Structures are given as C-alpha cells and as structure tokens.
Amino acid sequence: MAMRVRTYPVAVCVLAALLTGCQSAPGGGTGREDRPGERRTATASPAPARPSGYGAVFLAIDECSSFGRTSFTEVSCASERAAARVVARHDGTVRDGPRCPATTDFVLHISEQRPSSDEDGDGAVPQGYACMRNLQPPHPGDPGGGGGPRTIVGDCVHDLGDGKVRETACDGTGERKPQYKVTKAVDSRSECPASTALYVRLGGTTPVGCARPV
Structure with missing residues (x-):
C-alpha cells in the first residue's frame, strides 16, 4: 500500500554531536569555549503544489522523519521508512529558543519557506528546529552515548587540547577513548x-559539569 509522504522545500541541517563546553583544572581560571559544532546540510525533496501530510505543522511533536544521506522527509510513524520521532x-x-530535551539524539534545523503562490495559505514553513529521537538504538543522546546536542550527567569527554573537550562514548566504541566522565x-x-578533575560547561539551570577521570 502506498504511503503518504509529506515534503517541503526546506533546508535541513543536523547538529553535530559536539560538546559546547569548557575545560579547566579545579581551582584554575575560566576555560576557553569550544568552537561551534560542525554541521551537515541536506535539502528536502521537492514539494507538491499543495502541502499534504500529517498535521498543520511540518515535523510537529510526535511526527516522524525518514533518515537519508541527503534528505529528511516527514513520513507516517507507521511507515517502514520512519527513523526518528520529533520530541520537541x-x-x-x-x-535563541528553548533547549532540546536532555536525551535528544540530533536536531533538525528548518529554514523558513514562504511560497510565492499558495492556494489556501497553509504552505508556509517558518524557521525553526525539531529535536529528534531515533526510533531504534543507538541513541547517542543517552547518558554516555557519545553524541547528541547536549552534554549531560553520565556523558564522557576526551581532551582536544587548548582548553577544549569533545564528547565520546563512555564504552570506548567511539573514535576516541573517554578520559573524563x-x-x-x-x-x-x-x-x-573534591575528586573533580575537569569542569565542563553544560548550560541550563545547573551549568557546571563536574567530571572525574575514567
């Protein structure tokens, strides 16, 4: 049976799983912030003349997307193509906006699109972002998972030098072995x-992460 697929001409980016933090030994001065995370860009499939799909908002909460090398398309969560669900x-x-939930696996950045001609006025897609959670493991956003847009308690990092650190999997399966948790x-x-060997900037209401060697 053919599945309905909802597409919009929006540019979509995945926020790489880089730690935005700082590193300093206990009692030391303020560390340097990490450089912004690298991004992979993708373009959604061409849109139909009128939008169709699963709701009034493109990739609304609890809707799902496919997962491809060059595009992310909204699909039914019951579809075999569904790979990730919108959690926020x-x-x-x-x-400028609210933070994604702590265990978000990745973020889709959605560029604003306003068609020059739209029959019923509902084809516009405002600029925004969707916090995504994979439907199946692995979940890099989980504590110790080695990725996700946020660093949280239970995550591990390795030292990049020059006051910078990067998140890596605590089980040692990442490209770099963990040095601090x-x-x-x-x-x-x-x-x-007192056992703290590294301070990591987490942001939010409790912005300082206390990390120990592993």
Missing part, C-alpha cells in the same frame, strides 16, 4: 566534589 519543536533558532551538574564550581 520550536520556531526560531536554537541559539561528568558525574554531577551544579550551579558553580565550588559545589563540585
């Missing part, structure tokens, strides 16, 4: 335990 959806940019999130460095 926001307008605007990641920098984030064991606690606190308001300030003074609240970290």
Whole structure:
C-alpha cells in the first residue's frame, strides 16, 4: 500500500554531536569555549503544489522523519521508512529558543519557506528546529552515548587540547577513548566534589559539569 509522504522545500541541517563546553583544572581560571559544532546540510525533496501530510505543522511533536544521506522527509510513524520521532519543536533558532530535551539524539534545523503562490495559505514553513529521537538504538543522546546536542550527567569527554573537550562514548566504541566522565551538574564550581578533575560547561539551570577521570 502506498504511503503518504509529506515534503517541503526546506533546508535541513543536523547538529553535530559536539560538546559546547569548557575545560579547566579545579581551582584554575575560566576555560576557553569550544568552537561551534560542525554541521551537515541536506535539502528536502521537492514539494507538491499543495502541502499534504500529517498535521498543520511540518515535523510537529510526535511526527516522524525518514533518515537519508541527503534528505529528511516527514513520513507516517507507521511507515517502514520512519527513523526518528520529533520530541520537541520550536520556531526560531536554537541559539535563541528553548533547549532540546536532555536525551535528544540530533536536531533538525528548518529554514523558513514562504511560497510565492499558495492556494489556501497553509504552505508556509517558518524557521525553526525539531529535536529528534531515533526510533531504534543507538541513541547517542543517552547518558554516555557519545553524541547528541547536549552534554549531560553520565556523558564522557576526551581532551582536544587548548582548553577544549569533545564528547565520546563512555564504552570506548567511539573514535576516541573517554578520559573524563561528568558525574554531577551544579550551579558553580565550588559545589563540585573534591575528586573533580575537569569542569565542563553544560548550560541550563545547573551549568557546571563536574567530571572525574575514567
């Protein structure tokens, strides 16, 4: 049976699983922030004359996308092509908008599109981003998973030098072996335990990650 596929002419980006943080030994000065994460760009399939699909919003919460090398298309979650589900959806940019849930696997950045001619006015797609969770493992956004747009308690990192660190899988299956594990999130460095060997900037309400050697 043919499945309905909803597509829009939107540019979609995947936020790479890079840690945005800082590194410093206990009692040391402020570390340098990581450079922004690298991005892979993709373009969705050409759109039909009128939008069709599963809701009024492209990739709304609980809707699903396919997973391809060059495109991400909204599909029914019951489709064999479905690969990831939207766990949160926001307008605007990641920098200015709410944070994705802690265990988000990746983020899709959606460029604004406003067709010059639209029969019923519902073809516009505002700029926004969708926080995605894979339907099947692996889940890089899980604690220790080695990826995801956020670094959380339970994640591991390795030292890049020059005050920078990057997240890697705690089980050692990543390209680099883990060197430190984030064991606690606190308001300030003074609240970290004595065993802390590295401070990692997490952001949010408890912005400091206390990491110990592994």
